[in-house]
Amino acid sequence: MKKTARYSLRSKFSAALLICWLAPILLIVSLAGFLMNTNFERSAMQALVSSAESSMEQVEIRISKAFESSKAVSYDGVVRSAWRKYQDNGSSADLYSSVSEYLNQSFSRDSAFKAVFVSFPENEYVKPYATSQGTSGYAMIRKYQSDTEKQLLQYMSGVNTGIYLLEYGGELYMARNLLDSHFVPYATVVMLCDTQELFQSVLPVASDGDYRLVVDGALEILHDGSVQTLDEDFTAPHCDVEKRISVDSHQVALYANAYTINLWRDMPELKLAVAMVFLLAVPMLLVMILLFYRNVTHPMDVLAEASAKIQEGERGYVIKDPPRSTEFEKVYSHFNAMSTELKNQFERSYQEQQALQQAKIKALQSQINPHFLNNTLEIINWEARIADNQRVSAMIEALSTMLDAALDRDGRGQIHLREELSYVDAYLYIIKERLGERLVVERQIDQTMLDELIPRLILQPIVENAVEHDISNRRGGRIVLRAYREGGRTVLEMEHDGSMSPEDRERIRSLLSDSAGQGSQLGLRNVKERLRLIYGDEGELTIDEVKPGIILARVSFPAA
Numbered sequence: 001m002k003k004t005a006r007y008s009l010r011s012k013f014s015a016a017l018l019i020c021w022l023a024p025i026l027l028i029v030s031l032a033g034f035l036m037n038t039n040f041e042r043s044a045m046q047a048l049v050s051s052a053e054s055s056m057e058q059v060e061i062r063i064s065k066a067f068e069s070s071k072a073v074s075y076d077g078v079v080r081s082a083w084r085k086y087q088d089n090g091s092s093a094d095l096y097s098s099v100s101e102y103l104n105q106s107f108s109r110d111s112a113f114k115a116v117f118v119s120f121p122e123n124e125y126v127k128p129y130a131t132s133q134g135t136s137g138y139a140m141i142r143k144y145q146s147d148t149e150k151q152l153l154q155y156m157s158g159v160n161t162g163i164y165l166l167e168y169g170g171e172l173y174m175a176r177n178l179l180d181s182h183f184v185p186y187a188t189v190v191m192l193c194d195t196q197e198l199f200q201s202v203l204p205v206a207s208d209g210d211y212r213l214v215v216d217g218a219l220e221i222l223h224d225g226s227v228q229t230l231d232e233d234f235t236a237p238h239c240d241v242e243k244r245i246s247v248d249s250h251q252v253a254l255y256a257n258a259y260t261i262n263l264w265r266d267m268p269e270l271k272l273a274v275a276m277v278f279l280l281a282v283p284m285l286l287v288m289i290l291l292f293y294r295n296v297t298h299p300m301d302v303l304a305e306a307s308a309k310i311q312e313g314e315r316g317y318v319i320k321d322p323p324r325s326t327e328f329e330k331v332y333s334h335f336n337a338m339s340t341e342l343k344n345q346f347e348r349s350y351q352e353q354q355a356l357q358q359a360k361i362k363a364l365q366s367q368i369n370p371h372f373l374n375n376t377l378e379i380i381n382w383e384a385r386i387a388d389n390q391r392v393s394a395m396i397e398a399l400s401t402m403l404d405a406a407l408d409r410d411g412r413g414q415i416h417l418r419e420e421l422s423y424v425d426a427y428l429y430i431i432k433e434r435l436g437e438r439l440v441v442e443r444q445i446d447q448t449m450l451d452e453l454i455p456r457l458i459l460q461p462i463v464e465n466a467v468e469h470d471i472s473n474r475r476g477g478r479i480v481l482r483a484y485r486e487g488g489r490t491v492l493e494m495e496h497d498g499s500m501s502p503e504d505r506e507r508i509r510s511l512l513s514d515s516a517g518q519g520s521q522l523g524l525r526n527v528k529e530r531l532r533l534i535y536g537d538e539g540e541l542t543i544d545e546v547k548p549g550i551i552l553a554r555v556s557f558p559a560a
Contacts, residue, residue: 438476
């Protein structure tokens, strides 16, 4: 049996609107086009003329300002003074420094130029320059100094003191010779123009029609701002609008053509038919659109918005907007029931997971191996026989601190770093009584972190592991404790003397893996498991021999 295609209510209504009203709408659009066409050509031409005049006025202002900036290099006298000083002392460094500083102060903020260069014929090694802010100038300067400069200076060596507009490599350059008091050229200033800035007002004209922008009848500014040299026999093209400006004996000409569109110029009978269809179609179309929106589009949008809110995490969201149809009323009711049930199930699952994690943490904390207690009691027994009461008292106090930490009577999952360090100090005090001066302990603790909350007994088991497996076997060694912040994370480190064989590395890797079982190093396994339960993948524990004879244990988790 062939399966019948099923379509949504929205698609059916959309198809009905397109089929029933497409022809009238097309006729209405055609009529609008016909009515606009009668005045289009005249208005387009007027807009083109107005746009051309306005844009060329802006071009004239910008070019005039650029020419004045070029002349200012001569009038300011800074370059001339630096050149005279160079002739007196022969210091190329002073010449370069003075001129470069002047160029940067005068032109680095002038958006009309990408770069400004000054060349001295008598000293070709001094080439001061300045680039506009925001311009990546290294490649541009290398290209100019290695290729362009030679060509431009060769041309400028045979001209007078006027301002010359030159094209090279698709760029527009403004060049001018600087004369000394004897009217002899001593330098040439070359400005690399930013054509996008100088002629930006002409770009809107391009949207009204095709255009050509010509400078001095020899250079053409293209649409992308690049420049090309015209043939010597170039003649002004035939165009709808021609606008010229003259700035300091230089001419800029804009040749533009307006777009022309003619619709149904020879079909006057169509006017009446389109008008009649328009009068009949528009009211009916508006009614259909309103009904479709109120009964289909709006209820579907409400459903889509509600689904988006649940997807964003707003579980339990309820639609309160009453629908206008029984079909959507049922859909809304089912949606609200589903959303409420989803919220209830999520909350139950979250509470169960929280309880499970707390139970696991409690179970792991209760498994902390107190095997060091026997050694401690043996030391206390020995010290009680041969030492005075103060040392015995101190050891008992340290043992009391360790017992409090292990028993966790108040059930706190997190404590301050200061308290965790006190547990470590108590343990190390006991161990130091056994090893004496052979055990050296250093602390490199960020004092601003002492009140930061960290998981309980997260550092002491790592220190204990190092003592039992490395320090005790060596009968002494060096331990360095560190605490610092790094990239929004809390980092606790314990560095000690020791070495790791390949078998040790494999044992540590297995111990810290998710599949590790019980073993003699249960404390490390507990630390790893507690980090995973509290922080997930954000909690890290690593142990490695960072350099020969030095082992580093590192705990890292998000800072509180």
